[in-house]
Amino acid sequence: MIDSADTPKHKDVTEETIKKFKNLYASGHFPACALNTQKLDMQLHDKDYVYEVADRANCADIPVCIGNMLYRKLLDRAYDAANGERMLHDLEAAIESYNTEQGEVCGKVKDVNGKTVIALCTPLMKRVHQKHEYSGELVFIDGSGGMNRYDCRIFMMTHSAAGSPPLGCLTDASESRDCVSQALRLYLEIIPKDAFFSRGVSGPPVFLSNDSEAERQSLHDVFPEATVEALEETYELQANEIARLYPNYLAHCEKLYSRRQAWAVCYRKDLPVCGNNTNNYAEAAMRILKDQIFELVRA
Known part of the structure; x- marks a missing residue:
């Protein structure tokens, strides 16, 4: 040994x-x-x-x-502990400084029941909104974890031949429906009027998100006209002698089947997903962000 x-x-x-x-x-x-x-x-x-x-x-x-x-x-x-009123004050000062530097409002921060939410839409993201046609068709929502000590994360991206151009970044210290909804509403305040390729605050026809109840409900609250689809899942619903020994498994399968419209590809024929039934674009972008930009550091 x-x-x-x-x-x-x-x-x-x-x-x-x-x-x-x-x-x-x-x-x-x-x-x-x-x-x-x-x-x-x-x-x-x-x-x-x-x-x-x-x-x-x-x-x-x-x-x-x-x-x-x-x-x-x-x-x-x-550095001091990253929490409390001082952190919120520092964040507000940093975002105000960034907005002044850019000459336009690109970020906002807000306290929601003791939780800090931040919305960012940089000049590059605004150009993607205005110039890239696919931003008005399909938007990926990726809540990638491991970005910082508090797992604050939600990224909005679309797809293109060159990868996954960013449309916005939302950070919140809680994945609750209230916090995510407030972050999305904050985001609507800073995007250009002709965002989502001139669709504006109506948003794109389709959001493709993780199978997160809080994310889906929040998107429905803020973008009621959009269809929120879960990422394609491969489920093998067993109904044999072995499966009958596990009632919890059978109940789980029944629950999945009852909401098949949210994840089954056969229900997406009339949606402009352009063949995107997985989050490969988002995962590739997140890998570059984590490995090359953040260099595997949890800030």
């Missing part, structure tokens, strides 16, 4: 390695960037690179880089 190839990745990180990463963070590197820099340095200077990079003692992994052991401790030391 000691000589197993899997053993080195369970070693404790050495103080020397921790010091190297702290120096990289002090130089402005984020965890993923620091890890790549460390691996490159080892590749250039270590003859046994293949073995050394697999040794956790000499090359920390992502959980250690981001976790309380390294980056999080340094971040918490440098």
Whole structure:
């Protein structure tokens, strides 16, 4: 067991390695960037690179880089706790500064029953609204998690031959119907009059969202004229001798079947989804955002 190839990745990180990463963070590197820099340095200077990079003692992994052991401790030391009235005041000041810099209202923040909601529509997003035809046909709603410590997230995107252009970004500290609805209404206040390719506040004909009850209800509240579709799901509804032993499973299948209009592809023939029955566009965009922009850092 000691000589197993899997053993080195369970070693404790050495103080020397921790010091190297702290120096990289002090130089402005984020965890993923620091890890790549460390691996490159080892590749250039270590003859046994293949073995050394697999040794956790000499090359920390992502959980250690981001976790309380390294980056999080340094971040918490440098900044105050991200909550309370001070955070709300700082957010309002930051958004006001950004709006002034852009020369137009691109963001708003609001407190909803103690929860902070933010709506953003940058100049680029506004141009996509106005110039891109598909923004007036289909909009993806992706509540991608892992963006920050509080999992605040909702992104609005459309589709194109070049990927998934953004239409807006909503952040809220709660996925409740009230918070999401307030964030959407805040968003309507900052989008251009000819948003959604001249459809305006009516929104697009179709929203394609995750199978989230709060998201769907909120979209119905704010965009009553739009059709809200859940992402395509593949369900195999079993009704055999084994399935009959699990009544909860059968009840779950019956519940899914009763709302098949929301996720079954056969009910989308008359909707302008342009062949988009999954969230592949959104997932690709989220991967770039998390890996390349945020560099796997939970802000």
